[in-house]
Amino acid sequence: MAVSRVLSCLTTAVLMALVSLVVLVMLEAHCAACAGMGSCYDGAGRAQRCLPEFENAAFGRHVEASHTCGRPPEDFCPHVGTPGAGPQCQRCDDADPQLRHDASYLTDFHNPDDSTWWQSPSMAFGVQYPTSVNLTLRLGKAYEITYVRLKFHTSRPESFAIYKRTHTSGPWEPYQYYSASCQKTYGRPEGHYLWPGEDERVAFCTSEFSDISPLNGGNVAFSTLEGRPSAYSFEESPVLQEWVTSTELLISLDRLNTFGDDIFKDPRVLQSYYYAVSDFSVGGRCKCNGHANECGPNEAGQLACHCQHNTTGVDCERCLPFFQDRPWARGTAEDANECLRF
Numbered sequence: 001m002a003v004s005r006v007l008s009c010l011t012t013a014v015l016m017a018l019v020s021l022v023v024l025v026m027l028e029a030h031c032a033a034c035a036g037m038g039s040c041y042d043g044a045g046r047a048q049r050c051l052p053e054f055e056n057a058a059f060g061r062h063v064e065a066s067h068t069c070g071r072p073p074e075d076f077c078p079h080v081g082t083p084g085a086g087p088q089c090q091r092c093d094d095a096d097p098q099l100r101h102d103a104s105y106l107t108d109f110h111n112p113d114d115s116t117w118w119q120s121p122s123m124a125f126g127v128q129y130p131t132s133v134n135l136t137l138r139l140g141k142a143y144e145i146t147y148v149r150l151k152f153h154t155s156r157p158e159s160f161a162i163y164k165r166t167h168t169s170g171p172w173e174p175y176q177y178y179s180a181s182c183q184k185t186y187g188r189p190e191g192h193y194l195w196p197g198e199d200e201r202v203a204f205c206t207s208e209f210s211d212i213s214p215l216n217g218g219n220v221a222f223s224t225l226e227g228r229p230s231a232y233s234f235e236e237s238p239v240l241q242e243w244v245t246s247t248e249l250l251i252s253l254d255r256l257n258t259f260g261d262d263i264f265k266d267p268r269v270l271q272s273y274y275y276a277v278s279d280f281s282v283g284g285r286c287k288c289n290g291h292a293n294e295c296g297p298n299e300a301g302q303l304a305c306h307c308q309h310n311t312t313g314v315d316c317e318r319c320l321p322f323f324q325d326r327p328w329a330r331g332t333a334e335d336a337n338e339c340l341r342f
């Protein structure tokens with residue numbers, strides 16, 4: 001009796017394993033057939049809105065830092081409570097691979113247990129307001145940005161701002177201010193309120209992430225659509241479509257947080273204040289206006305959408321010649337708005 005029960009249990013287990021295997025294979029086959037949700041045409045060949053993959057657009061990209069420690073070599077003295085803090089100060093030397101903290105560490109693979117970080121020269125080298133330290137990320141083409149996230153290796157700054165360019169070589173526009181002194185540093189009121197009818201392309205200033213604590217690992221994430229009423233009807237809002245569009249991002253680190261002990265100019269104290277960021281992430285999609293699900297280098301080596309729906313241009317922002325029977329429009333969930341032949 002007991003043996004037959006064991007056998008029946010075993011059979012059930014084997015059967016269940018087989019069923020899950022079949023389900024797994026079916027799921028994989030299904031995904032291979034539909035080639036992802038971002039296909040530009042449905043099974044019947046009808047055009048549908050398509051989007052490139054959501055990605056960390058900063059990953060592996062070069063970031064230009066206006067200031068980096070170790071050029072010339074210098075000592076820095078982490079605060080008690082920060083990683084690597086001890087009685088001895090440490091060395092930053094850009095010529096030594098073991099001791100450098102250059103900008104490539106901003107966008108490398110982020111392992112929270114063993115993080116690599118970019119670091120600025122310390123206050124002993126004059127890094128403090130009004131001298132700003134800038135980190136510039138060029139995306140190579142327009143992206144639609146959902147969030148910008150910074151993970152600080154040290155304390156978060158007292159004041160910093162995120163700027164963006166909507167078009168290459170356009171003006172830098174403020175995206176968000178983070179400051180414990182919004183009015184004094186940026187001439188902006190604190191808070192994020194929009195009056196009905198007010199332009200939603202306005203940068204807010206918040207003091208929420210500007211405390212000196214925590215002394216390490218502080219995160220700051222800026223969500224481009226947060227607090228913007230038209231986010232709920234994004235596809236009908238050209239204003240917000242432009243607001244989330246960036247070709248370049250600039251982080252301006254403007255004022256270091258201190259305990260107030262820097263006023264005595266003790267070198268060791270000044271060497272304990274510097275900016276350090278372990279990860280710079282940008283969540284978003286290559287901007288193709290709903291007319292491409294892939295984005296990559298074109299024949300000229302420039303990053304561009306692989307346009308479908310009879311569209312063309314780096315962002316699929318116009319109709320192909322002879323496909324101008326109706327004006328170009330962005331592809332939406334309701335209507336792919338493909339360009340039609342005369």
Ligand SMILES: [Ca+2]
Binds near residue numbers: 105109110117278279
């Ligand atoms: Ca890193």
